[in-house]
Amino acid sequence: MRRMAHSLDLVFSALGDPTRRAxxxxxLEDDMAVTDVAEPFEMSLAAISKHLRVLTAAGLIQQERRGRVTWCKLQPDSLRGASIWMQSFGQFEAVELDAFELFLARQLGDGPDAPTGA
Incomplete structure (x- = not known):
């Protein structure tokens, strides 16, 4: 159980960064060389390499050296544990967001039918 928790921590931590999600x-499209991964981002190759190390440590990607080029490959099965964990919350009915927002507005006194102070 502790091992799975550590794995989930690594995956969710890796997914918590917008650059890593990008x-x-x-x-998803195809394997890419590290330099190609770095191209669309306005940061150094060293910074991209740090992001790639986090993704690799989480098991989300695999890096492979082919000659002088390091290639990155998505490891989609590594998301399976996180997906199973999130699906366990699917047993609860989805919250109607509009109704929840209205409820919060009423409770906070920001909306129609807000409770008046005594």
Whole structure:
């Protein structure tokens, strides 16, 4: 159980960064060289390499050296544990967001039918 929790921590931590999510989206298309991954971002190759190390440590990508070029490949199965964990919350009915927003507005006194102070 502790091992799975650590794995989930790594995955969710990796997914918590928008640059890393963008990299994963790019790798959905095909394997890419590190330099190609870095191209659309306005940051150094060293900074991109740090992001790639986080993704690799989480098991979300695999890096492979082919000659002088390092290639990145998506490892979609690594999201399986996180997906199963999130699906366990699917047993609860989805919250109607409009109704929830109205409820909060009433409770906070910001909307129609807001409680009046005594």
């Amino acid at each position: 990299i994963l989206s790019m790798l």
